[in-house]
Amino acid sequence: MQLLTKLKLSSYLFLLILVSFSHCKKSSSSGEDLAALLPLLNLASGLNFCPKSPLPSEILIATTVVSASANVSGFSDSNKAVNGICGSGELVGSLDVYALDITGPGATMVLSWGGKTVKNxxxxxxxxxDNSFRISDDTNTYAMDPSVIQVSIDGTNFCGFNPSYSGASVNLMDSWTRFGGLRPVYYNMTTKPFSNEDLFVNTGGSFLLGGGDGFDLNNLDENDPNDINCNTTLANDIKATGFKFLKITSAANVDNPNTPGSRFPWPPGSYNGSDIDGVVARKLQ
Structure with a gap:
């Protein structure tokens, strides 16, 4: 109940529905039931006004879906991953997302900036x-979508950041290091706009002013065991010249090097993988 009183929604009934369904992967109902609720949820919450059209020109968002094959009912429109950022804050996940599968080919998507290069x-x-949100008064406890992030110059050979899971708990943010899908999204192009540079302002620890999970190319790790086509030369080339393609994979589809023979864990009760709201670059060329 304390969580409910903090959410600024128009009615108690709608609040119960939104908390139950706003994080699309955490649902005991079928995907079809959720899909049927989306128009009502969007209309009542005002999310139908986000994202803006056209997109703010100064926001350097990934604009092109290079590959995506997931088909999660209600969240199968891959354009949602490139149409703008529609975060809902600390306590509610956005519905304007493209959902990946938990495992298999549909657990991965590749985005680009239409041929432009993201600079270091x-x-x-x-x-x-993504659309993580806090589920406890403990500020470290979130409903999360851990995703493995990799980048590439040519769209074929990718390097990543050697993510690590401590094994403490799938819902403790501190358990996950160098993953996407961990932190809430405060940035909303309609209701809480920021400049592109504002989005990269650090507000303490690893949290950013607009939320989301930031990545520094200087932290690329050629020793990541999941990057079979990465080496020191390629990692250094990306650091020096930047990258054109970004791959996002649900963590449950990636081998955990700390537990040979098994993959990273996935939050229980989830019926799909990572939920992608978008990716923003700091500088393009």
Whole structure:
């Protein structure tokens, strides 16, 4: 109940529905039931006004879906991953997302900036936006969609950030290091706009002003065991020249090097993988 009183929604009934369904992977209902509720939810919450059209020109969002094959009912429109950022804050997940599968070919998607290059600058170079939200008064406990992030110059050979899971708990943010899909999204192009540079302002620890998970190309790790086509030369080339393609994979579809023979865990009760709201670069060329 304390969580409910903090959410600024128009009615108690709608609040119960939204908390139950806003994080699309955490549902005991069928995908068809959820899909039927989406128009009502969007209309009542005002999310139908986000994203803006046309997109703000200064926001350097990934604009092109290179590949995507998931088909999660109600969240199968891959354009949702490139049509703008529609975060709902600390306590509610956005519905304007494209949902990946938990495992299999549909657990991965590749985005690009339409041929442009994301440059390596000081600090975080890009931000991945999902729809995580806090589920406890403990500020470290979230409903999360851990995703493995990799980047590439040619769209074939990818390097990543050697993500690590401590094994403490799938809902403790501190358990996950160098993953996407961990932090809430505060940025909303309609209701809470920021400049592109504002989005990269660090507000303490690893949290950013607009939320999401930031990645610094200087942290690429050629020793990541899941990057079979990455090596020191390629990682250094990406650091020096930037990248054109970004791959996002549900963590449950990636081998966990700390537990040979098994993959990263996935939050129980989830019927789909990572939910992608968008990716923003700091500088393009």
């Amino acid at each position: 600058v000081s600090g975080d170079d890009f931000i991945v936006y």
